[in-house]
Amino acid sequence: MVSIKDIAKKAGVSISTVSYALNGSTKVTKETSERIIAIAKELDYIPSAAARSLKKRETKIIGVYLTDYSGAFYGQLLQGMMETLTQNGYELIVCSGKESHRFLPERMVDGAIILDATYDTEELLSHAERGHKLVVMDRKIDHPNISQVLLDNKAGATLAIDHLAEKGHNKVYVVKGPEESFDARQRLEAVRKAVQRYSHIEYIELDGDFNKPSGETAAKKIHDEFSGPVGVFCLNDEMAIGMFNYFSGKKLKIGKDVHVIGFDNIETAQYIHPRLATINYSKFKWGALASELLLKLIKNQEIDHERINVSLVEGDSVGKR
Template identity: 65%
Template sequence: MVSIKDIAKQAGVSISTVSYALNGSPKVTSETSAKILAIAKELNYIPNAAARQLKKQESRIIGAFLTDFTGAFYGDLLQGMKEVLNRKGYDLIVCSGMQSHRLLPERMIDGAIILDSTFSDEELLDYADRGHKLVVLDRELNHPAVNQVLLDNKAGANLAMDYLIGTGHRKLYVVSGPADTFDSRQRMIAVRQTLDRHPELEAIIIEGDFNKGSGEEAGRIILERNEGPAGVFCLNDEMAIGLYNYAASKGVRIGEEISLVGFDNIDLTQYLEPRLATIDYSKYRWGAMASEQLLRIIGGEEVEHERIYVSLIEADSVQRRSAD
């Protein structure tokens, strides 16, 4: 690999002069700089990014850490992150898996946006103690170097449950998400609080995993019980679509025998007929806000925690029932 020492030797100048020229310093005359740059191009010189990063103490790269890439959820979220960062001269890399955690202690990135359950709270707090700048989307952490941009999961779950109850449903199923995810835990807290306020309801919790397959399995369980009309709240749209498809395969029309509400308002829901009722929020805005907050922290500004608010989209997948 060609080094600046090789360029200096061919140009007949010092290593420091080559370094100044490559970095555009006015300490080198335009003639000398042009000569050095021409030799660097001729030798196919590639700058050592790691060395340059150590010198400048920045990479101009932000890492977004995700648990996985499955489902239709992440596109708008990542686009919101990317556009804000690009406008400020930063690039975004998207990471998943335990090995990617090394990017933080090795300081290959200037900051991180975390939506990744493989990080423990203790690990993130340790990074924050060592000066790393973090924004978390999937947990509550109290640290001056960590900002929270959290989805209002509890409000969304309350809206979904109140919608089913308000349309006369007294028999309810709830399809939960993975127990190790913040969003699922928060939504289930709100679900149980709602059920505590309505002891007259019959409610059954079915364990899911936020993937379409678990929605299909929930649909099988519900239809096998065959106990008449019911209201179902799936804690995300992926599972709701799985349940929707399973019901359709068995000749059961959503909105008639089963009323169904999802959560996330992913693009696929708008193509269902009848349309799926769901909880809506701007995934683009969530990602953009995360990037904005992180850049403020990197810039030394004080920031407050932010919350992404939600709303209910009513649709024909939920039909009003007469009270039992």
């Protein structure tokens, strides 16, 4: 890779002169600057983002860390982040995996938004202690350099259980999410608390992993045990759609025998038949708010933690028992 040293050698000038020229400094004459820039283009010189960020103390880039990119959940969320950042002169890069964690200590990004269950809280606190600005969307952390914007998972899960109970269901399955997911844990905690208010409800938990295959596996279990109409709360829509996939070729029907409610209101939910009942919130707003909070942190402005409200979207996938 071509360096400033290579340009200086070919131009017959010092490295500092090349640096001044490439950064538009008036310390170099117009003629010398134009000659250096021409040589840089000839050698196909690419400036080092890391070196530039160390000098200017900013990159105008924000990193968002995700556990993975699968499923229909992330599109609107990332769009909300990107639009807010673009309006404020920043760009967004999407990161996943341990290797990308070095972007923060190496100051290749100006701050980070975390929705990554595999990113250790201790590591995030270590970054914050060094002055890095962070917004978390999947955990609670108390630190002046960290803000949080969380879903009201507990309200959403309570709405789902209440909806099934109001429809007269006295046997309810809950398809869980991955154990490392903050959202899944909060939803399950609220479910367990909510069912205690309904002494007539038989409550059964099934394993899930926030994806369609785990929804299909749970559906098979329900099918094998079926003895009458049941309610099912899938802790996200992807698993609910997996359940639809399984029962599409079976005699038991969604909305008649198996009454399903999801969580997230992904776009697909409104197009499947019968319409999936689910818990709704604005993923765009969630992403936009996370970006807004991070930009305020970077500017050392005062901030408060935020919460994203949820609501119930009724659908024919849940009927009366």
